[in-house]
Amino acid sequence: MNRLDFAGRTAVVTGGLQGIGDAIVRRLKDSGARVAIWDVGGSPSVDVSDAASVEAATKRTLAELGKIDVLVNNAGIAGKNAPTVEYPVEEWERVLRVNLTGAFLCCRAVAPNMVKAGYGRIVNIASVAGKEGNPNAVAYSASKAGVISLTKSLGKELANSGVLVNCVTPAAAKTAIFDQMSETHIQYMLSKIPMGRFVSVDEIAALVCWLASADCSFSTGAVFDISGGRATY
Numbered sequence: 001m002n003r004l005d006f007a008g009r010t011a012v013v014t015g016g017l018q019g020i021g022d023a024i025v026r027r028l029k030d031s032g033a034r035v036a037i038w039d040v041g042g043s044p045s046v047d048v049s050d051a052a053s054v055e056a057a058t059k060r061t062l063a064e065l066g067k068i069d070v071l072v073n074n075a076g077i078a079g080k081n082a083p084t085v086e087y088p089v090e091e092w093e094r095v096l097r098v099n100l101t102g103a104f105l106c107c108r109a110v111a112p113n114m115v116k117a118g119y120g121r122i123v124n125i126a127s128v129a130g131k132e133g134n135p136n137a138v139a140y141s142a143s144k145a146g147v148i149s150l151t152k153s154l155g156k157e158l159a160n161s162g163v164l165v166n167c168v169t170p171a172a173a174k175t176a177i178f179d180q181m182s183e184t185h186i187q188y189m190l191s192k193i194p195m196g197r198f199v200s201v202d203e204i205a206a207l208v209c210w211l212a213s214a215d216c217s218f219s220t221g222a223v224f225d226i227s228g229g230r231a232t233y
């Protein structure tokens with residue numbers, strides 16, 4: 001593993017208890033960062049889709065770590081697979097609320113502290129589904145397209161503040177999120193990857209941690225692809 005310099009840095013990783021988030025937490029810690037995990041399964045539980053929960057977590061983390069240099073908006077759910085015209089409205093709202101509103105609420109709570117400090121790195125975990133639009137995954141795809149636009153808007157707003165905002169668009173990685181998807185959908189995603197395999201969580205963590213580091217200094221509002229050749233833009 002290449003180590004980046006996170007000495008003296010603090011980070012928040014949402015959904016950091018397992019899967020991609022856990023790989024990001026491990027890499028950040030191995031590179032010297034102090035990390036707070038905000039996860040609905042953690043103790044205390046943090047629900048990114050709930051504004052009060054996010055506000056409380058921000059206050060608690062600032063009290064414990066003193067500052068937040070890095071925010072990785074990784075918490076997310078797949079939602080069920082169904083054709084758009086049959087997609088349950090409540091499921092659409094649940095997926096949008098966690099994946100898109102959750103990232104918005106965390107940015108909204110944390111970014112002002114970064115701006116005040118004159119330094120920050122926000123990395124949002126979108127998905128290649130947000131660029132391509134996967135069939136039978138309308139809520140997930142639309143939520144991740146929203147995360148891409150959130151990244152672009154906030155990146156431009158904060159461009160002169162020392163706070164950089166970028167996102168990554170991974171192809172499918174074999175994590176517990178697969179339990180929420182149909183086997184047909186998983187095989188569809190794999191069939192679309194020219195490299196012919198799933199991306200590993202460590203490969204995603206490597207890109208995310210570079211974007212979270214001071215080495216990333218002239219990219220903001222940008223979308224970094226990690227889809228094994230699937231996306232052509």
Ligand SMILES: NC(=O)c1ccc[n+]([C@@H]2O[C@H](COP(=O)([O-])OP(=O)(O)OC[C@H]3O[C@@H](n4cnc5c(N)ncnc54)[C@H](O)[C@@H]3O)[C@@H](O)[C@H]2O)c1
Nearest residue numbers: 015019020039040047048074075076127172173175176177
């Ligand atoms: N695995 C993939 O194929 C893939 C591909 C592209 C993007 N992504 C994205 O990467 C991120 C992580 O996915 P993963 O595969 O590691 O999933 P995962 O299901 O293994 O982990 C998700 C984590 O988020 C937490 N979480 C869920 N809802 C939450 C909420 N409301 N508040 C706080 N925490 C919450 C869960 O408890 C869990 O620890 C997600 O945003 C996902 O959409 C995943």
